[in-house]
Amino acid sequence: MKLYNLKEHQEQVSFGQAVRQGLGRNQGLFFPSELPELGDVDALLDMDFVSRSSKILSAFIGEELAADTVTQMVSSAFQFPAPVAKVKDGVYALELFHGPTLAFKDFGGRFMAQSLAAVTDHDGKITILTATSGDTGAAVAHAFYGMDNIKVVILYPKGKISPLQEKLFCTLGGNISTVAVNGTFDDCQALVKQAFDDEALRQDVGLNSANSINISRLMAQICYYFEAVSQLPKAERDSLVIAVPSGNFGNLTAGLLAKSLGLPVKRFIAATNVNDTVPRYLQNGQWAPEPTVPTISNAMDVSQPNNWPRIEELCKLKGWGLGELGYGAVTDEQTAETLRQMDAEGYLCEPHGAIAYRILTEQLEDGETGMFLCTAHPAKFKEVVDEILEKDIDLPAPLAKHNAMDLLSLERDNDFEQLKAVLKSVQD
Numbered sequence: 001m002k003l004y005n006l007k008e009h010q011e012q013v014s015f016g017q018a019v020r021q022g023l024g025r026n027q028g029l030f031f032p033s034e035l036p037e038l039g040d041v042d043a044l045l046d047m048d049f050v051s052r053s054s055k056i057l058s059a060f061i062g063e064e065l066a067a068d069t070v071t072q073m074v075s076s077a078f079q080f081p082a083p084v085a086k087v088k089d090g091v092y093a094l095e096l097f098h099g100p101t102l103a104f105k106d107f108g109g110r111f112m113a114q115s116l117a118a119v120t121d122h123d124g125k126i127t128i129l130t131a132t133s134g135d136t137g138a139a140v141a142h143a144f145y146g147m148d149n150i151k152v153v154i155l156y157p158k159g160k161i162s163p164l165q166e167k168l169f170c171t172l173g174g175n176i177s178t179v180a181v182n183g184t185f186d187d188c189q190a191l192v193k194q195a196f197d198d199e200a201l202r203q204d205v206g207l208n209s210a211n212s213i214n215i216s217r218l219m220a221q222i223c224y225y226f227e228a229v230s231q232l233p234k235a236e237r238d239s240l241v242i243a244v245p246s247g248n249f250g251n252l253t254a255g256l257l258a259k260s261l262g263l264p265v266k267r268f269i270a271a272t273n274v275n276d277t278v279p280r281y282l283q284n285g286q287w288a289p290e291p292t293v294p295t296i297s298n299a300m301d302v303s304q305p306n307n308w309p310r311i312e313e314l315c316k317l318k319g320w321g322l323g324e325l326g327y328g329a330v331t332d333e334q335t336a337e338t339l340r341q342m343d344a345e346g347y348l349c350e351p352h353g354a355i356a357y358r359i360l361t362e363q364l365e366d367g368e369t370g371m372f373l374c375t376a377h378p379a380k381f382k383e384v385v386d387e388i389l390e391k392d393i394d395l396p397a398p399l400a401k402h403n404a405m406d407l408l409s410l411e412r413d414n415d416f417e418q419l420k421a422v423l424k425s426v427q428d
């Protein structure tokens with residue numbers, strides 16, 4: 001598999017290089033030079049999740065990794081289902097929250113961990129360093145947990161992530177070290193950047209990032225769109241509209257890639273909260289990001305979505321007009337109202353999924369089948385959901401288990417020397 005840098009097309013890399021590097025020169029995103037032909041999509045839809053996903057990912061990766069290796073990677077990564085639930089006639093929820101950290105990021109994070117392990121030289125040291133404000137850190141920590149030749153260091157702002165989130169990934173131990181930094185999320189990101197800029201340190205501990213724009217994550221996410229369609233009654237597969245709650249737009253990119261591989265999807269809808277750079281752009285052609293506004297769907301509080309250039313490239317290559325994309329943006333009040341409506345209809349949701357549901361049901365036309373992505377388990381946003389629905393929702397087993405465990409985080413100041421010492425110590 002070859003990929004090129006969207007900012008400097010002459011930079012071409014292999015799958016392995018793209019996974020290891022994350023980004024190309026000049027912060028450019030990698031994009032596949034060729035989109036594979038999958039042949040008979042109906043036959044593919046008849047296969048089970050792991051076999052089908054292995055086939056799709058192997059077609060992408062090509063000769064670089066043996067098909068057996070890819071199958072092993074997929075079976076280790078996808079150890080939980082992506083079920084489709086019927087919410088009401090003609091409207092389905094794709095539940096992507098049955099993994100260890102209860103959000104869709106488990107699919108991408110776990111396949112990325114497998115990919116990185118498959119394409120790195122095991123004699124060298126590898127230290128994954130990342131900063132998190134919640135979801136990504138948890139997915140990365142759980143994905144790499146137990147891969148003893150890879151050490152993971154995760155920084156987060158002390159006291160500024162929800163206690164439930166903190167318990168979920170700061171209780172693992174083993175090859176996972178978590179550092180509560182006396183500072184803000186921006187301070188954590190600045191420390192990470194400083195570490196990557198320190199060439200000697202980078203070599204010494206084999207620094208690597210688990211960045212959300214890594215191509216292996218997107219590839220993994222393509223697979224659950226196929227899995228979703230495979231669970232629909234055949235009669236409802238032909239006029240399918242899928243609404244995607246979007247922040248950095250990785251999920252929508254993966255959906256469009258699935259369509260480019262032949263998955264029958266009539267239309268996608270980009271659903272956002274009031275951080276609506278993309279809906280405004282689709283409406284008036286002006287790319288005009290505004291300062292990010294905090295909302296109750298905080299995983300989508302992004303005003304400069306970093307995957308957008310991939311969507312533009314794909315549409316250009318396929319000759320799809322951006323006008324074919326549906327879009328919409330929802331306020332917090334509307335999100336709350338929708339959560340209550342869904343609850344009355346018998347489906348417990350959380351803010352991100354509710355945004356997609358609202359825009360989907362507003363825009364669905366007669367004869368179409370609708371599906372929306374549920375990107376996180378309602379209990380992950382328990383404080384917000386409990387308040388809106390006046391309930392006390394149960395913690396699912398993985399959250400309850402970690403919630404009862406002791407925090408193992410180190411506490412450090414916003415100081416590069418202290419971070420450096422931590423990075424060196426995990427490799428000793």
Ligand SMILES: *Cc1c(COP(=O)(O)O)cnc(C)c1O
Pocket residue numbers: 103104105135245246247248249250251252299300352375376
């Ligand atoms: C990350 C995240 C999103 C946004 O997904 P993108 O791929 O960045 O658009 C939506 N919902 C939840 C719960 C998330 O964690």
